[in-house]
Amino acid sequence: MLSRLLGPQRRYLWFWVFTGPFVIGLAVFAYIPLLWSIGLSFFDAHNTVTPTHFVGFANYGSMLSDTAFTSSLATFAVFSLFIVPATYALSLALALMVNRLRFARAFFRSVFFLPTACSYVVASMIWKLSVFNGVRFGLANTVLGWFGADPAAWLSTTRPPWYWVVIVTVRLWLQAGFYLVLFLAGLQRIPGTLYEAAAVDGARPGWQVFRHITFPQLRATSVAVLLLLVINAFQAFDEFYNLLSTARGYPPYARPPLVYLYYVALGQGQDLGLGSAGAVILALIIAVVTVVQARWFGLGRKEA
């Protein structure tokens, strides 16, 4: 019996010696919280993690009928409409340009990749207090002043919603280099013979080659990049929190889902039941979006 459990040459034992600590830890710190939280979402859990008052789907009902929650989803939608195409276009354009360089390729890649090492907190700080600080000594308003324009109150006005410029540019700066590296790797994998064949067929370098060779060959990379961009946008928290929150609290606009969830679950109410219901709803939305997007782009379909 024991020897069957241990396996031939005790291989099963060794398997668990190697993977056991990791698997147990993952179970404790990933699966248990998840299940516990699903449980909590059916209880009235103010300030407690061992509630007794079962409320059924009431938390889900109040979450879904809360306009603050639904408007946080709208905020995410607007945010991803800006940030996903912008990052995609910029990182692809940078990759195409860097890839065609004959010298200093590593240098330019390093420069664009460098912001990846910067934290969202520090970047938000630079954007909020130095570039877009809404007073005349800010860099953006100084530049506007050169053209005779009036200073803009970047983060503290909703009409017009200039805060989107700040939010989108900070993430663009931080993440473009990461996707540039992914695109560069994709470009390197395109066989050179395809370009030679295209040249023989009379395709003109530039747009035609990009349209018929490069872009289709980058399909797998593009799908992965778009998926990552949407999932990451959905989880945005750091830059929103650090750019918009002030000593007077968080303004009533530009609250993405995680910021909303943060204040529900850990703000004054500490309503962990409601917060857990929100987390479950968000996890389901992410799962659905991921699957739909993967289907739409035909993930797993073989390359032509």
Place this chain on the structure above:
Amino acid sequence: MDTGLRGLARALRLVILVALAVLFLVPFYLLVRNGLATESDITAPNWTFFPRHLQWGNLRELFDDPSVPMLHALWNSAQIAVATTAGTLLLASLAGYGLARIPYPWADQVFYGILGTLMIPSAVTFVPSFVLVSSLGWVSTLRGLIVPTLFSAFAAFLFRQYFLGFPQELEDAARVDGLGYWRTYWRIVVPNSAPVFAAVGTIVFIGSWNSFLWPLVIGQDQQSWTVQVALSTFTTGQTVNLHELFVAAAVSILPLLVVFVVLQRFIVAGVERSGIDD
């Protein structure tokens, strides 16, 4: 025929790249500029690109000012990042090796169980994880900041993929010499896998040093603030001397940039390997 045109296109491309590179570097410059400027140079209505005075004393001021708990926060971050990196490398590499190399009938199921946690976006689990950590009594402790982050499915996945491609002959030679799995791993596999350890290690270290949401949720009293939480408190809350805030941020980021530049080729290799080749 159109070599002149192509030369022009090449020159234009270079000009655009240089302009964008400068633009990408400006925020780093602003960080250092404001960190070494006088308060009036930061807030002067006639803002200038170069500060009028360089004030190296800002650095000393940061470390002497007891009202700004920046040194303690830096120390917390360093402990957390080192412990998280070491722990993750150990746990994830062992798991990755077991999954890649030790035959076990349920190995696939275990692997999918690990991959499944990648599907749960980590940021959505902060509420449930907070629930668990607070019931363990770990709020505002370094333990609470480190232990839950040690089990990275992503790192285990990278190690497994790497070990699948590890030359089997090297291990077979060790096996012939009578080494078991354990000693083969430590004497043959680990010493020959420096690049993957460097790649995963730097990615984990930078991620840990820069992470914000989890330390914000767990580090509720000032003693347990990480440097990101401390910087954020002064960015979003009460005003502080701007030059002190910027010099603190510069101190928090410069060591990381050095590590990043030195180890960049490993990071790039790690990013490239991180799943696109499915």
